[in-house]
Amino acid sequence: xxxxxxxxIHGERSLTITRxxxxxxxxxxxxxxxxxxxxxxxGPERFTTPVMEGEVRKGGELRIVMRGPKGSPWDKDLPMVMxxxxxxxxxxxxxxxxxxxxxxxxxxxxxxxxxxxDHPDGxxxxxxxxxxxxxxxxxxxxxxxxxxxxxxFDKLARYVTKNL
Amino acid sequence: MDRLSETFQALAxxxxxxxxxxxxxxxxxxxxxxxxxxxxxxxxxxxLKVLERAGLISRTREAQYRPCKLEPQNLKPVDxxxxxxxxxxxxxxxxxxxxxxxxxxxxxxxxKRAR
Numbered sequence: 001x002x003x004x005x006x007x008x009i010h011g012e013r014s015l016t017i018t019r020x021x022x023x024x025x026x027x028x029x030x031x032x033x034x035x036x037x038x039x040x041x042x043g044p045e046r047f048t049t050p051v052m053e054g055e056v057r058k059g060g061e062l063r064i065v066m067r068g069p070k071g072s073p074w075d076k077d078l079p080m081v082m083x084x085x086x087x088x089x090x091x092x093x094x095x096x097x098x099x100x101x102x103x104x105x106x107x108x109x110x111x112x113x114x115x116x117x118d119h120p121d122g123x124x125x126x127x128x129x130x131x132x133x134x135x136x137x138x139x140x141x142x143x144x145x146x147x148x149x150x151x152x153f154d155k156l157a158r159y160v161t162k163n164l
Numbered sequence: 165m166d167r168l169s170e171t172f173q174a175l176a177x178x179x180x181x182x183x184x185x186x187x188x189x190x191x192x193x194x195x196x197x198x199x200x201x202x203x204x205x206x207x208x209x210x211x212l213k214v215l216e217r218a219g220l221i222s223r224t225r226e227a228q229y230r231p232c233k234l235e236p237q238n239l240k241p242v243d244x245x246x247x248x249x250x251x252x253x254x255x256x257x258x259x260x261x262x263x264x265x266x267x268x269x270x271x272x273x274x275x276k277r278a279r
Binding site: 127 | 250252253254256257258259260261263264265267268275
């Protein structure tokens with residue numbers, strides 16, 4: 001496993017995650033583009049994905065609701081929408097990822113590109129996200145509220161690091 | 165607009181990122197900053213104002229040529245956000261890794277590459 005993030009002030013505010021998955025490329029592609037598969041891995045360990053609907057195709061979108069472990073602070077609906085800008089079968093996905101707030105508002109503008117390549121051990125997945133902007137509702141939540149979704153998102157990431 | 169949102173917007177422009185990159189090497193006057201760009205002084209000043217408002221640079225009021233200085237500590241919130249985002253995706257990919265193993269155990273034919 002190889003992680004790399006580029007947070008240099010000389011470049012853009014972007015992030016790259018590189019991973020080799022031990023499975024053939026066609027199977028990896030299916031897990032990224034078919035709803036029945038996406039539902040199984042979208043949430044981190046012990047999270048569930050009660051809603052995963054829509055279609056992975058150019059111009060299409062996925063509406064997703066993720067839920068944290070029972071009794072944890074994330075035991076509530078965590079909605080988001082992914083909008084697909086580019087879909088090159090077996091090779092590449094480009095999507096806007098927009099975690100949604102409790103009332104469906106857009107919180108983060110980010111553009112993510114995922115490429116899939118054959119690798120001696122399986123499939124090389126390279127994911128790059130450019131953080132474009134935080135929207136007004138996100139900022140209000142981050143700075144003003146203690147229980148906002150944006151903070152939930154931060155806590156979730158930290159929880160995942162500590163508990164897995 | 166809030167500080168964090170301003171920071172993101174300030175970073176969204178390639179000229180402004182180039183200005184920051186130059187300032188990472190040390191203080192510069194507006195004239196020095198304008199040099200490498202095919203741009204008028206007022207245009208460069210406008211970019212500097214955006215960067216200043218976002219708290220990414222500061223300009224001293226003492227010297228007459230008002231040199232610009234990088235304020236890197238204000239980039240931290242952006243990095244923190246990206247860090248959280250990365251953590252979530254790493255966890256997701258861990259889960260995918262396990263799921264792919266399960267799928268292949270269930271159907272060993274899927275371990276072979278389709279041609």
